[in-house]
Amino acid sequence: MDFFMSLLSKTAASPYQEIESEGDKSSDVVWHLASVSHAQRETANGHAPAVLWFTGLSGSGKSTVANAVDKMLHDLGCKTYVLDGDNVRHGLNGDLGFSDADRVENIRRIGEVSKLFVDAGLLVSTAFISPFVEDRESVRAQLSDSQHSNSQFIEVYIDTPIEVCEQRDPKGLYKKARAGEIKNFTGIDSAYELPINPEVHVKTAEQSIEACAQQVVDYLKCNGYLDV
Numbered sequence: 515m516d517f518f519m520s521l522l523s524k525t526a527a528s529p530y531q532e533i534e535s536e537g538d539k540s541s542d543v544v545w546h547l548a549s550v551s552h553a554q555r556e557t558a559n560g561h562a563p564a565v566l567w568f569t570g571l572s573g574s575g576k577s578t579v580a581n582a583v584d585k586m587l588h589d590l591g592c593k594t595y596v597l598d599g600d601n602v603r604h605g606l607n608g609d610l611g612f613s614d615a616d617r618v619e620n621i622r623r624i625g626e627v628s629k630l631f632v633d634a635g636l637l638v639s640t641a642f643i644s645p646f647v648e649d650r651e652s653v654r655a656q657l658s659d660s661q662h663s664n665s666q667f668i669e670v671y672i673d674t675p676i677e678v679c680e681q682r683d684p685k686g687l688y689k690k691a692r693a694g695e696i697k698n699f700t701g702i703d704s705a706y707e708l709p710i711n712p713e714v715h716v717k718t719a720e721q722s723i724e725a726c727a728q729q730v731v732d733y734l735k736c737n738g739y740l741d742v
């Protein structure tokens with residue numbers, strides 16, 4: 515450690531940057547600047563980083579379309595990853611349930627994780643109901659203070675009528691919710707706030723899974739994300 519510190523002290527710029535403390539948080543926490551720049555990562559990857567933020571009801575098709583998009587982008591040579599509600603709730607967010615407060619915390623943590631993936635240069639797809647406008651906009655705001663010309667937050671509204679979701683019912687959850695066995699179920703006794711101006715609006719009841727995924731990839735192509 516001493517060896518590295520002495521090396522660092524010989525370099526012109528310090529890799530440490532003080533950050534303003536919020537409230538009573540410790541001001542002893544400093545930000546360590548990265549030695550590989552965002553531009554270097556973009557050049558190496560051949561694409562810009564971003565989060566494709568899929569939002570929609572349970573059964574709307576978030577996971578299905580997100581994974582289809584992930585496969586298409588991977589096949590194009592992009593660095594990608596999918597963060598899925600069902601998986602993340604087993605690990606990182608295993609302590610959270612489905613009250614409004616827990617959903618807010620769920621999305622806050624996913625927002626932070628997404629930001630790290632974007633910082634690492636990836637095209638990350640997230641598949642969470644994320645029912646509240648304020649929380650989605652908060653993640654958007656966190657990803658807007660970058661040096662990139664393109665926005666790093668792309669909201670993908672998976673728009674599927676609840677009747678269709680309920681008919682699909684891939685996990686049998688609507689049936690349980692209607693029977694009163696699951697409380698606070700989104701669209702039944704818990705709110706879903708519609709996206710106001712999503713970058714991509716996908717109607718899964720009107721087109722195939724492949725066409726839905728292609729619509730998202732086309733957005734990236736048309737907006738310069740894949741042309742670095």
Ligand SMILES: Nc1ncnc2c1ncn2[C@@H]1O[C@H](COP(=O)(O)OS(=O)(=O)O)[C@@H](OP(=O)(O)O)[C@H]1O
Nearest residue numbers: 572573599612617620642643644645697698699700
């Ligand atoms: N009460 C209730 N309401 C909604 N969904 C429920 C509930 N209980 C369990 N599940 C299952 O959890 C998945 C949703 O988790 P998310 O993390 O995406 O939810 S949220 O964004 O915090 O609202 C959701 O997955 P998807 O079907 O993939 O959306 C369900 O499988």
Ligand SMILES: Nc1ncnc2c1ncn2[C@@H]1O[C@H](COP(=O)(O)OP(=O)(O)O)[C@@H](O)[C@H]1O
Nearest residue numbers: 572573574575576577578682684718721722723
């Ligand atoms: N065009 C489509 N887009 C996405 N999913 C579709 C489509 N048509 C049918 N489905 C089916 O709907 C279900 C969606 O489930 P899932 O992707 O788990 O939704 P969510 O992640 O939103 O809960 C899957 O069984 C999928 O095969």
